[in-house]
Amino acid sequence: MTAFEDLANLIISGQHSAAAQWANTELSNGVSPEDIIEKGMIPGMDEIGRRWKDQEIHMPEVLIAARAMKSCMAVVKPLLANFADTSRGSVVIGTVKGDLHDIGKNLVVMMLEGAGYTVYDLGNDVAPEAFVKAAEENAVDIVAMSALLTTTVPMMTETIEALKRAELSEKVKVMIGGAPVSDELAKQIGADGYAPDGASAVDVISTLMKSH
């Protein structure tokens, strides 16, 4: 009987070497990479997301857990027959054009990867056309945009317009996040969802996926 909660706990406590070692050992015992992801890694990162949302933990604990999750993923990913089959959904994400602030966006990326999503991270200063191109090429479910500067918020509207022009608005859901952004703004500009912080982003995306 494989104790998947041991792996979840190694991830929660951010022990990256031990987590990778655990995965290696269990793979050689015949445990499937899919089970390691679904029964060990995802529950571990889910618990981190819950603790972060409830303000029980802060960025350092989240970051080392994500690092442990990544070390483990590096071990199991090459053994997956088809990585896309294990994915909960796919997301294109970036900080909008004119904005170089990417700390919040990077934390969202970590939480989404930890929750089992496939993430295409376009970085910062991402033009509307670049969001459109990446969404088309990868046939993603979600486009997620971040902004910190109040000045760059209108770029979210422009990106949504560009998705409409490319006839993608029926195919993808749009989520926005960042300090100057609100639920109200999301409704106003025609975004499908809004997340106030990295931990909530996972919940919002999973709700959007259900309605997708």
Add this chain to the structure above:
Amino acid sequence: MTMSHRERVRKALNHEETDRVPIDFGGGPATQIHPTAYVNLLEYLGFPEENVPVSHRGEGQVVAPSEKVLQHFGIDVRGFYTSEPDSSLGRPIATNRYSDEWGVEWEKSDVLYPYINVLGPLQHIPEPVASDVESIEWPVPDDPGRIRGLRDKILAVREHTDYAVVLNLPNSTFALAQRVRGFVETLEDLLLHEAFAAALQEKITDVICGIAMLSLTEVGDLIDGVSFGDDMGVQNQSYMSADLYKKMVKPHHARFVEVLHKHTDAKVITHSDGSIRELIPDFIDIGIDVINPVQVSATGMEPEDLNRDFGRDLAFWGGIDTQHVLPFGTASDVAAAVRGRRNDLGKSGGFVQASVHNLQSEVPPENIVAMFETALENR
């Protein structure tokens, strides 16, 4: 009775009543204005065009408002900075890329953008140990270039005007550690590589204590406030728990603040964006007198609560919201915010009014004028 600018600021920082709330615009690296908003403001005021010198200090395109603008609004504070050292290790690396005296590489991605730090000299080490901090060159703290001309500039203000003077020191321990080692890496090190995290902060604190001693020996007798920046919060929480702060960062902050108090009678002001409520008791404990910018839109930073819980021990500098009110509100929303802060943060002194951060390009001139004109009303 009308007070002098300096008297008003000094009394407010001593938690005494003043004739009106003192106001700051451009007295520090985070109370300035974007060039676009500044040009709009000049036009609105009907001021002749100025040669607008753009500074990239503070990682943003900002303008320090001209003396004419400061006098127009009755701004009470004048800010000063240390200068670049003569022997800087900084050098150009490529077009639009250079390294600073800490070995941190900065890059400008677009003509419109400021430089942004992209790589630190210790960022590449996967599992760092304490001795790794000796593998790079460190800045020379007592380089005479840092203070050249500083005393004369401040003396001129002291002798010919009655403005309060703030000396803005360069960034402090944790912000510099994050540049040298990387933002994420530094946060991870606090838990994964404790000995290295301690050694790195110790080394940086040695350098900044040296810079502070040099600067304050030169001008410590002339200033009313000495300010340093070390961001410790994001929108909804502090970078780290109070327990982790106490264990890993507070000792370095404490050593630095002790050096400041030892070399000047001026109030010690610390700048940290974001939600920092969890750490404020520790800031008070190490002798910080004033916090800036009091980001009232962040979680747990409700002004009334802050003043109730910490107002006896701590003064507040900032408080006018830049995430919603100044860019998106009307002039009367801004006036309401100014009156609100006067009654919560400014209740019984202890408050210098400023925008929570640099005014961004879209902030309408009407709102900027409302912010300062409302502040000039008597209590």
